[in-house]
Amino acid sequence: MSAGAHVGPFVRRRPTSAFWGAGALALWLCMPAQVVWAAGDPADSAAILFKVQAASRQLDYSGVLAYQQGTTMQSARLIHIVDGTGERERLEILDGAPREYQREDDSLQRLLIPDQKTIIIEPGRVDRFPGLLLGNAKNVGKHYQVKQLKVSSRIAGHVCTEFEVLPRDAYRYGYKLCVEPGTNLLLKTQTIDKRGGIVDQVAFSTLKLRDQVQVSQVVSPWDTKDWKVIKSQSKPVDVAKLGWRIFLPPGFESMTQVERPLKSGKAVKQLVYSDGLAAVSVFIETDVAGQGGHTPHKGAARTGAMNIYGAPVGDYWVTAIGEVPGNALSELVKRTEYVPLAATQ
Numbered sequence: 001m002s003a004g005a006h007v008g009p010f011v012r013r014r015p016t017s018a019f020w021g022a023g024a025l026a027l028w029l030c031m032p033a034q035v036v037w038a039a040g041d042p043a044d045s046a047a048i049l050f051k052v053q054a055a056s057r058q059l060d061y062s063g064v065l066a067y068q069q070g071t072t073m074q075s076a077r078l079i080h081i082v083d084g085t086g087e088r089e090r091l092e093i094l095d096g097a098p099r100e101y102q103r104e105d106d107s108l109q110r111l112l113i114p115d116q117k118t119i120i121i122e123p124g125r126v127d128r129f130p131g132l133l134l135g136n137a138k139n140v141g142k143h144y145q146v147k148q149l150k151v152s153s154r155i156a157g158h159v160c161t162e163f164e165v166l167p168r169d170a171y172r173y174g175y176k177l178c179v180e181p182g183t184n185l186l187l188k189t190q191t192i193d194k195r196g197g198i199v200d201q202v203a204f205s206t207l208k209l210r211d212q213v214q215v216s217q218v219v220s221p222w223d224t225k226d227w228k229v230i231k232s233q234s235k236p237v238d239v240a241k242l243g244w245r246i247f248l249p250p251g252f253e254s255m256t257q258v259e260r261p262l263k264s265g266k267a268v269k270q271l272v273y274s275d276g277l278a279a280v281s282v283f284i285e286t287d288v289a290g291q292g293g294h295t296p297h298k299g300a301a302r303t304g305a306m307n308i309y310g311a312p313v314g315d316y317w318v319t320a321i322g323e324v325p326g327n328a329l330s331e332l333v334k335r336t337e338y339v340p341l342a343a344t345q
Contacts, residue, residue, distance in 0.1 A: 046141040048163070049133060049277075052177070055184040056131040058082060062217060063156060063207035064094070065129065069200040069304035079217045090218045091128065100220060101128075112220065117227045129202050130186035132177075135255045137276030143168050143251040144277060153178050155187040156207040164192075165277070171249035171328040172278050173199065173305060183209065191305040191323065199305040234258040237269055239284065246282060247335035249328050251275040280322030280329065282336075286315065300326050314338045 062079040077092040086105045093099040100112040111120040133140065149162040158180050165175040176198075178188040188203035237259045239246065256272040262285070269284040285296070296317040297310040309329040310319035318336055320329040 046138065048146050049137070049140060049144075049165075051184045052179055052186050053131060053133040053137075056080075056186065057087060059183055059185055059209065060211075060213040060215075061130075061185060061207065061209050062213045063204045065202060066205045067200070067202045075205070079213070081213060081215055081218050083215070088218050089128075090220060100222070102220060112222055112224065112227075114222055117224075119224055119227050119229045121229065121231045123232065129189065130204075132186060132189075133276055134274040134279055135276065136253065137274075139251060140276030143172065143275050144174075153188075156204040158187060158204075158207055158209075160187045169250065170194065170325060171251075172275065172324050175277070178203070185209070194325070232260075234260045234270075239269060239271060243338055243340045244284065245337040245339060246271065246273075247332050248273055249275075249324070249332065252280065255279070278322065278324050280320055280324060280332070282332070283319045283321070284313075285317050285319075300330060302326060309333050 060081045063077075065076045065078055067074045067076075074096075075094045077094060078089070080087075080089045082088075087103075089101075089103045091101040098112075098114045100114075101109055102112070103109040108121050108123060111122060112118075113120070145166045145168060147164040147166065149164060151162040153160050153162055155178055160178040160180050163177045163179060165177060167174050174192040174194075176190040176192055177186060179185065180187055187207065188201065190201040191199040193199050235258060237257050239257055252273040252275050254271065255274050257269070259267050259269050261267050266286055271282040271284070273280050273282070297308055297319055299310065301308045305323045306321065307324065307326040307329050308319065308321045309326065309332075310317060311333050312318075313333070313336055316338060318333050320332050322329060
């Protein structure tokens with residue numbers, strides 16, 4: 001089972017496991033935080049978060065991002081423009097082997113792997129930082145409360161206002177956001193656990209806005225004319241009709257249900273669920289332990305904000321991965337049922 005080897009930590013909500021770690025950022029200064037306004041009404045919370053999401057899609061901006069997870073650090077260069085051709089984005093990974101993501105509007109994204117002269121065509125993603133929301137987020141305010149803090153913070157030379165996004169139950173993490181007040185662009189986000197600790201964070205370390213952005217930077221320097229092109233292969237699937245009863249934490253709704261081929265020739269079903277902010281991927285495959293295939297993950301594990309839990313369910317193996325607390329994933333897997341007879345009813 002592959003948990004999405006091509007997904008990096010700059011994907012704001014990461015339904016699959018990240019392929020690299022995180023990095024420290026110490027560019028912001030702040031005064032002692034004091035709550036001056038709270039959006040307790042779900043509609044108010046959603047309105048604030050939607051403004052941040054809209055800014056990520058409608059503004060021109062470019063800069064270097066830094067991602068921190070523990071003592072590990074990674075960086076990337078992001079260019080995002082909106083013009084007569086629509087929305088265009090280029091994300092260049094600056095550490096390790098060269099990688100580059102290209103996206104136009106909501107269409108497919110291209111992942112360039114220069115050392116292999118390969119292009120991987122994947123479904124487009126709009127949840128990458130500084131994007132914030134996933135899918136249909138209309139009910140996000142029912143599961144999170146947003147509080148504005150009285151604070152004077154600076155990120156990459158830009159003043160920003162801090163917000164706390166507090167979970168209303170134990171099935172999700174909290175977040176701390178720093179938003180540029182003139183544009184509503186998200187400059188920094190931190191994932192916060194139930195003890196108030198920072199699990200991971202991503203922020204701009206340099207940032208240009210609007211007319212400062214050089215449009216030419218969105219064009220890739222790589223000549224890909226003779227590169228190999230690989231298209232992500234998947235087909236839609238309805239697991240409920242196959243007899244699966246997936247237990248979901250409150251507020252999580254289905255975004256995607258597909259079946260993907262594995263190198264072994266078998267297939268894995270990948271289900272993605274989201275509450276509008278957090279996302280969880282569930283992988284269902286034949287229990288391959290001891291059959292010469294890969295060894296599925298058993299039990300719980302954690303890397304930064306990303307948790308994983310795997311266990312057998314009947315003759316299958318179910319693995320849940322997501323940026324949610326570990327108890328949410330273990331409960332999901334343990335309460336998931338496979339009822340073959342239900343598929344014929």
